[in-house]
Amino acid sequence: MRHRLDLAEAMLSQRAHLSNIDEIKQEVMDEFEIVLTQMPYVGGAANRMSDFFMRLMGFMAISRVLRRHGVSLSVIGEIERESYKAQSLTVPQTERLASGRQFMSSENQALLREQATKSATKSHQKEFPEDFVYDFVEPGPGDNFEFGIDYMACGFCKFAARHGDKEILPNICGLDFDAYATRGIHLERTQTLAGGANHCNFRFSRLPSD
Numbered sequence: 001m002r003h004r005l006d007l008a009e010a011m012l013s014q015r016a017h018l019s020n021i022d023e024i025k026q027e028v029m030d031e032f033e034i035v036l037t038q039m040p041y042v043g044g045a046a047n048r049m050s051d052f053f054m055r056l057m058g059f060m061a062i063s064r065v066l067r068r069h070g071v072s073l074s075v076i077g078e079i080e081r082e083s084y085k086a087q088s089l090t091v092p093q094t095e096r097l098a099s100g101r102q103f104m105s106s107e108n109q110a111l112l113r114e115q116a117t118k119s120a121t122k123s124h125q126k127e128f129p130e131d132f133v134y135d136f137v138e139p140g141p142g143d144n145f146e147f148g149i150d151y152m153a154c155g156f157c158k159f160a161a162r163h164g165d166k167e168i169l170p171n172i173c174g175l176d177f178d179a180y181a182t183r184g185i186h187l188e189r190t191q192t193l194a195g196g197a198n199h200c201n202f203r204f205s206r207l208p209s210d
Contacts, residue, residue: 001032001058003090008062008083015079016071024065031061038163040130042155048115049132049155055179056156056172059084063168077171084175088182097209100183104206109147112136116149130158137203145188145203154193154200169194181207 005025012018039057042049059080066076088096102108116136118124125133132155137148160169173192180187186205191197 001029001061004058004083004087005029005062007086008079011079011082015075016066016069018069018071024069028061028065031065032058035061035064038159040128040155040159042128042131047128047131048111052132053155056175057159059172059175060159060163060165060168063171064165067168073167073171076168077174080171081174081178085178085182088178091182096182097184100180100185100206103183103185104146104204109136112147112149120152131155137201143203145205148201148203151193151200151202152198157193160194166194173200176202180204184209 002025005028009021009025012021012024018024035057039053042053044050062080063076066079067073113136116134119131119133120135124131131153132151133153135150135152137150139145139147156169156172160166160172170192173194176189177187184207186207188203188205189201192200194200
């Protein structure tokens with residue numbers, strides 16, 4: 001989080017028109033401590049969605065603080081996306097692309113199928129009610145993606161509804177495209193639960209290597 005805020009420092013001044021940046025950064029870190037106590041437990045390392053919560057929940061803290069200082073949602077979204085991308089690009093390209101290949105691998109697809117099935121069971125939803133619920137999507141004839149995921153319930157949506165963060169939720173959704181692109185993966189998504197759809201339709205394919 002501190003690294004992320006350092007990367008966002010110039011944008012906080014130039015785009016959000018904030019002064020006393022050091023105080024803003026400390027306010028975000030204080031809010032982050034609150035967010036960490038609010039973050040739901042969904043099974044730890046055994047659940048792939050735990051990583052999503054850990055990587056992205058800090059943006060809830062950034063959004064809350066910037067909204068309190070009167071920064072528009074669109075500017076908050078720009079700052080978060082660009083700082084997230086900048087932070088992702090500090091990881092060596094070979095590591096990022098290797099991570100992308102692992103995500104697209106047949107082994108990971110098998111894990112996704114398994115965890116998708118588990119996420120929809122009544123026992124899992126009872127034990128982890130704040131978790132995501134999703135289906136694995138196989139490509140059909142004429143489809144140009146390798147596989148997809150349809151999220152029927154979103155942990156971030158549940159979190160936002162519970163803690164009054166609904167207005168900043170679309171900015172969290174906007175982080176997904178760069179998160180995958182920096183790892184060599186093309187994400188296509190035309191609808192989200194946060195936008196009022198009945199599911200989020202993630203479709204994944206590999207970006208051309210150049």
